[in-house]
Amino acid sequence: xxxxxxxxxxxxxxxxxxxxxxxxxxxxxxxxxxxxxxxxxxxxxxxxxxxxxxxxxxxxxxxxxxxxxxxxxxxxxxxxxxxxxxxxxxxxxxxxxxxxxxxxxxxxxxxxxxxxxxxxxxxxxxxxxxxxxxxxxxxxxxxxxxxxxxxxxxxxxxxxxxxxxxxxxxxxxxxxxxxxxxxxxxxxxxxxxxxxxxxxxxxxxxxxxxxxxxxxxxxxxxxxxxxxxxxxxxxxxxxxxxxxxxxxxxxxxxxxxxxxxxxxxxxxxxxxxxxxxxxxxxxxxxxxxxxxxxxxxxxxxxxxxxxxxxxxxxxxxxxxxxxxxxxxxxxxxxxxxxxxxxxxxxxxxxxxxxxxxxxxxxxxxxxxxxxxxxxxxxxxxxxxxxxxxxxxxxxxxxxxxxxxxxxxxxxxxxxxxxxxxxxxxxxxxxxxx
Ligand SMILES: Cc1cc2nc3c(=O)[nH]c(=O)nc-3n(C[C@H](O)[C@H](O)[C@H](O)COP(=O)(O)OP(=O)(O)OC[C@H]3O[C@@H](n4cnc5c(N)ncnc54)[C@H](O)[C@@H]3O)c2cc1C
Numbered sequence: 001x002x003x004x005x006x007x008x009x010x011x012x013x014x015x016x017x018x019x020x021x022x023x024x025x026x027x028x029x030x031x032x033x034x035x036x037x038x039x040x041x042x043x044x045x046x047x048x049x050x051x052x053x054x055x056x057x058x059x060x061x062x063x064x065x066x067x068x069x070x071x072x073x074x075x076x077x078x079x080x081x082x083x084x085x086x087x088x089x090x091x092x093x094x095x096x097x098x099x100x101x102x103x104x105x106x107x108x109x110x111x112x113x114x115x116x117x118x119x120x121x122x123x124x125x126x127x128x129x130x131x132x133x134x135x136x137x138x139x140x141x142x143x144x145x146x147x148x149x150x151x152x153x154x155x156x157x158x159x160x161x162x163x164x165x166x167x168x169x170x171x172x173x174x175x176x177x178x179x180x181x182x183x184x185x186x187x188x189x190x191x192x193x194x195x196x197x198x199x200x201x202x203x204x205x206x207x208x209x210x211x212x213x214x215x216x217x218x219x220x221x222x223x224x225x226x227x228x229x230x231x232x233x234x235x236x237x238x239x240x241x242x243x244x245x246x247x248x249x250x251x252x253x254x255x256x257x258x259x260x261x262x263x264x265x266x267x268x269x270x271x272x273x274x275x276x277x278x279x280x281x282x283x284x285x286x287x288x289x290x291x292x293x294x295x296x297x298x299x300x301x302x303x304x305x306x307x308x309x310x311x312x313x314x315x316x317x318x319x320x321x322x323x324x325x326x327x328x329x330x331x332x333x334x335x336x337x338x339x340x341x342x343x344x345x346x347x348x349x350x351x352x353x354x355x356x357x358x359x360x361x362x363x364x365x366x367x368x369x370x371x372x373x374x375x376x377x378x379x380x381x382x383x384x385x386x387x388x389x390x391x392x393x394x395x396x397x398x399x400x401x402x403x404x405x406x407x408x409x410x411x412x413x414x415x416x417x418x419x420x421x422x423x424x425x426x427x428x429x430x431x432x433x
Pocket of ligand 1: 006007009011032036037040046047050117119120132133134135210307333335340341342344
């Protein structure tokens, strides 16, 4: 039996190589260079579209831990990255040309059939769709036909997420508007604090939009800096409106409020409600740390607004990356709602291994949620009315009985993750399927 994979990007190539290493025939379709995306520059497989860094290698860094896990699970793309490595301090930085060449060589050596063609209809049989954030229009239409247009999104308008244990709870109060529950954390601002914040926000440096990302913003979804530039009170009447909120310490409604909504059930991550932004990352740290209670906030995910095609995975996918409606159809990469190179490689690895298991009539595997990869897969497949794509971060991992503070906690979580992975390593090993 043949596994069909659409998209020879990071996820698609990793998936193809996992299948091929296990002796399963693969037909891998890539539309470039016949049809280019607005961001890719070449016809190379596994092209890194922007930075040539696969980020930190320290296991106490979320990306470092994810890479350590993927190495244990036998990621072929990380082996290629090692061979393409250039000096980069504590990060895995690669020569992008050599990296693509190494991936192409692996595909060829393992007999993967690479076909340069745009696929616009989802094929029958075991299939992995990994067409990425810039999925072609034809495939987008096919995805809409099968999942419906309310389950496919075209750009991220993402607000930052901060770590719960980095918040100053002396300054923050818990309440929902008009006393309807206590789900939200509220950072109250006086008029003076508000004015200073708005001034800095309006003047802060933003990332320039790529030409293909000239997004017509909906009025209800404007970047916060755009609101700050429009009018002094635009934020106070918008995402920072205080109505229905009383600060128990003063007994009064604050002048303005930044609301933080829990991002996961464990309450380890909080989202700054309505704070989608194009601010540069250092500017997000500088300006958002002016908000009372966020002075020492640790940013687990930065805000951003960019073109990104992704599915509403909590409604569509299982943690095995199979779709709920068709168990022989898998989604991998950024289309599945993860963000980033290594995250995409990780989902490709899982989809590839599970596609092989399906072909060999074995039950698909799930990755333990104690690991960074398992936690990420759990996040993107758990019901969430505010679902937005997610990158690897320590806020995703269950705290369990780890009571240590930040740096030590990360170390313990990393040790626990790698131990959990050792337990399932044999199941994932290529000769065991
Ligand atoms: C402009 C830009 C900059 C980015 N910068 C970074 C960064 O610096 N760091 C980072 O970690 N992440 C970055 N990302 C996110 C990055 O794209 C992803 O992390 C990663 O490349 C996603 O892997 P993927 O396999 O899902 O998609 P891709 O690597 O994009 O692969 C998808 C492939 O599918 C092909 N394809 C699309 N439609 C079809 C079709 N219908 N038929 C056949 N082939 C098709 C595409 O040509 C492409 O080769 C950036 C994204 C963009 C758009």
